[in-house]
Amino acid sequence: MCEFHQILKSGEAQICNAMRIFNKIKGNNIEKIAWKGASDVLFWRYPNLEANVVEAQLMVKENQLAVVISKKQETELYGKGQYTIAPESKTIFFVSTKPFLNVHWQTHTSQACIEDNEFGKVCIEMQGIYSFRITDKISDFIIGVFHQNTSISCQDLEEKLNQLLVANFVSYLTRSKVALLDLTTNLEEFSAEFTLAVGEYMEQNGVKVIDFQLKSMLFPEQISKKIKQMSTQKQPQGATLPPPLPQEGMYYIAICGMQRGPFTIIELEELKKQGILNRGTLVWTVGMPHWDIAEKQNQLIPIFHATLGA
Known part of the structure; x- marks a missing residue:
C-alpha cells in the first residue's frame, strides 16, 4: 500500500x-x-x-x-x-511516473466463481499485491480520472485500478480452466502468466503493471478440506517432493534475478516484443545442464532472427 x-x-x-x-x-x-x-x-x-x-x-x-x-x-x-x-x-x-509498490488487491466471494472438473462451481476469495507506474501513454482513462480533481493520491487511483485488474484476473482465471489443485500449488507461475497477459491491456490505459501476485485463496470450508486431503495423498509420507519438471519445449527465464515460467515459444515471442526477453536473457529447459543465454539456444534463434542486434 x-x-x-x-x-x-x-x-x-x-x-x-x-x-x-x-x-x-x-x-x-x-x-x-x-x-x-x-x-x-x-x-x-x-x-x-x-x-x-x-x-x-x-x-x-x-x-x-x-x-x-x-x-x-x-x-x-x-x-x-x-x-x-x-x-x-x-x-x-x-x-x-515513479513505481508504486506492493499495492494490495482482493476479491469478494461473489466476484470469483469458476468451474472445476473435480469440485464443480467454486467461489473463491483471493488476495495479493501488485506494483504499477503511470506511463507516457496517457489515455482517456487516466485523463478521465485526473481531469476533474485538483490532486490524486495513490490510494485514490488504487480503487479504480483494483476494479480493472480484479475483473481481468477473474476473467483470465475462468478462461484458463486451470484445475484448483494445480492453481493452489503454482501461485507464482500463474501470477507471472497473468502479469504478461494483462500487461498490454493496462498499458493501453496508461498504466504498466510491474508484478501482479496472487498470494492466497480462501475456499469454502468443505472444498478447502478436500483440497488439503488430496494434496496430502499425492505426497509420499516422510518424503519431500521436488518441484514439478517443466514441459519439454517450454522455457524458464530469469527476470530481475527471479525465475519465471515456464513459457511456450509463442509466449517467449511476446516477451521479446515487450522488451522483457532479449538475446542475453538467461533461460533453462529440460535437458540443459545449466542456465544459459537465450541466443545460444537453437530453438529460440528464430525469435531474434527478424531483428538482429536485439
Missing part, C-alpha cells in the same frame, strides 16, 4: 495550502511552472495561469510527466526538460 493514505479534500484552498509544493516564480510577466512532487501523490493540477502572463515556462523533473490541455481540448505531453508553452493553456497537470 502507499506510504500515506490521506489527502485533504475539503476545498481547493485547503488542498493548495497542504500540497502547494511547487515553484511558481513571477517576473516580467513570465510564469515558471514546476512541481516538487510528493511521496504518495500521483497527480497534481497546477493552478490557473495569471491573466497577464505573456510567457509560460514549463519545467518537468525526472519521474514526472506534464500534460497540457489547450482551450481547443488538444493534449500535449512533456517529459523531463524545460519548455515554453502557450500562456493561454487551459489546464496543466503533473503526473508522477
Whole structure:
C-alpha cells in the first residue's frame, strides 16, 4: 500500500495550502511552472495561469510527466526538460511516473466463481499485491480520472485500478480452466502468466503493471478440506517432493534475478516484443545442464532472427 493514505479534500484552498509544493516564480510577466512532487501523490493540477502572463515556462523533473490541455481540448505531453508553452493553456497537470509498490488487491466471494472438473462451481476469495507506474501513454482513462480533481493520491487511483485488474484476473482465471489443485500449488507461475497477459491491456490505459501476485485463496470450508486431503495423498509420507519438471519445449527465464515460467515459444515471442526477453536473457529447459543465454539456444534463434542486434 502507499506510504500515506490521506489527502485533504475539503476545498481547493485547503488542498493548495497542504500540497502547494511547487515553484511558481513571477517576473516580467513570465510564469515558471514546476512541481516538487510528493511521496504518495500521483497527480497534481497546477493552478490557473495569471491573466497577464505573456510567457509560460514549463519545467518537468525526472519521474514526472506534464500534460497540457489547450482551450481547443488538444493534449500535449512533456517529459523531463524545460519548455515554453502557450500562456493561454487551459489546464496543466503533473503526473508522477515513479513505481508504486506492493499495492494490495482482493476479491469478494461473489466476484470469483469458476468451474472445476473435480469440485464443480467454486467461489473463491483471493488476495495479493501488485506494483504499477503511470506511463507516457496517457489515455482517456487516466485523463478521465485526473481531469476533474485538483490532486490524486495513490490510494485514490488504487480503487479504480483494483476494479480493472480484479475483473481481468477473474476473467483470465475462468478462461484458463486451470484445475484448483494445480492453481493452489503454482501461485507464482500463474501470477507471472497473468502479469504478461494483462500487461498490454493496462498499458493501453496508461498504466504498466510491474508484478501482479496472487498470494492466497480462501475456499469454502468443505472444498478447502478436500483440497488439503488430496494434496496430502499425492505426497509420499516422510518424503519431500521436488518441484514439478517443466514441459519439454517450454522455457524458464530469469527476470530481475527471479525465475519465471515456464513459457511456450509463442509466449517467449511476446516477451521479446515487450522488451522483457532479449538475446542475453538467461533461460533453462529440460535437458540443459545449466542456465544459459537465450541466443545460444537453437530453438529460440528464430525469435531474434527478424531483428538482429536485439
